[in-house]
Amino acid sequence: MTSTDVVLVERAKVGNGVVATVILNRPEKLNALNKEMWQRVGEVFQELDQDEDLRCIVLRGAGDKAVGPGADISEFATMRNNSEQATEYGGLMHASMQAIRDCRHPVIARIQGLCVGGAMELALMCDMRICGAGSKFGVPVNKLGLVMAYPEVEALVGLVGPAVALEILYEARVFDAVEAKDKGLVNRVVPDEEVDAAVASTVEKICAGAPLVNRWHKKFVYKVAAGAELTAEDQAEGFACFDTQDFQEGVMAFMAKDKPDFKGN
Structure with missing residues (x-):
């Protein structure tokens, strides 16, 4: 395991290759995304992209309560308090999300608990999403007076289409795993206690190819x-x-x- 505090990377040997697990690591804040975490996510995925031994990457949150509840609201007063600051911060977010999408290796989101706001946006950039039945999803940004910017909107619309994307954004509800599956947000819903086994099974199939x-x-x-x-x-x-x-x-x-x-x- 290597640690950069807010993001951990674990590696495991699978056959002739390696699987990396990227862990959003602020469990005391339910893995709320702050600027340091956004920065490290982008750096980590750029580094993993260059690793020829990798066969698959799993993205998850520390613990089983959340991938994340979204942004760390405490940063808004000092780092995202006007359009100039938000543009700079958003550029960092979008670069990190694009690093996931541009990574050559298959990327699986392992979801258990809350996967809301920025955490859901990160999951959207992964190639597949496997979640526990108790998971919760949503992008309630209109309740904060915030807009989901074009890069995130593009990923959301690409998965669920315009009408469902607007439903998610207009209603700003937090909804359950079954509804997420019905909407096309996730590939698979399994009992919470079977999430790790389901992810491992998918990873094994990918690594066999x-x-x-x-x-x-x-x-x-x-x-x-x-x-x-x-x-x-x-x-x-x-x-x-x-x-x-x-x-x-x-x-x-x-x-x-x-x-x-x-x-x-």
Whole structure:
């Protein structure tokens, strides 16, 4: 484990690779997001992006009470008290959220307890979200006179569509895990005591696949979702896997009715 106080990173060996767990670590504040935490989240995900040994990343909050309740309101008077301060602070937030989305490796949000405001926005940037049945979601920012800025709105609309996004923002309710699943915010809801097992099962499945292929699929899915025009180079990248050793390993293992031993090359 490495510690930067407000953000912890734990690593575990899985097969030929490594899984990193990023922990939002302010349990005394239910992991409320402050400026230091936003800064470190971005730095940590940029560092993890460069780690060739990684197969998957799990993002979670310390303890089982919350991923987080949102922003640390105590900072508003000194750090987010006008549009100039808010623009600077928002730039930091958005850079950190983008670092999660831009990370090459699969990222899973492990959700238990409160996942509200900025914590939900972080979860939106992950590739999958698995939550306990007792989890709570919402973005009640209009009760503070705050706007959800474009980067967060884009992620929310991308998951649930305009009508449901506006319902969440207009009504500013905190809602349960079943409703979150119905709205398309989460992939899976399990009993609270089974959250870790469910996340571990998903991580194991991801790690059993060829890591280069997982990275390519992540890149392709988000490029298509963004409506980006595909170049000839993009199209050709869809066949680059045929030149990898993992492709040869996968085919040979399939023919031999054996499990492939992917190395990530």
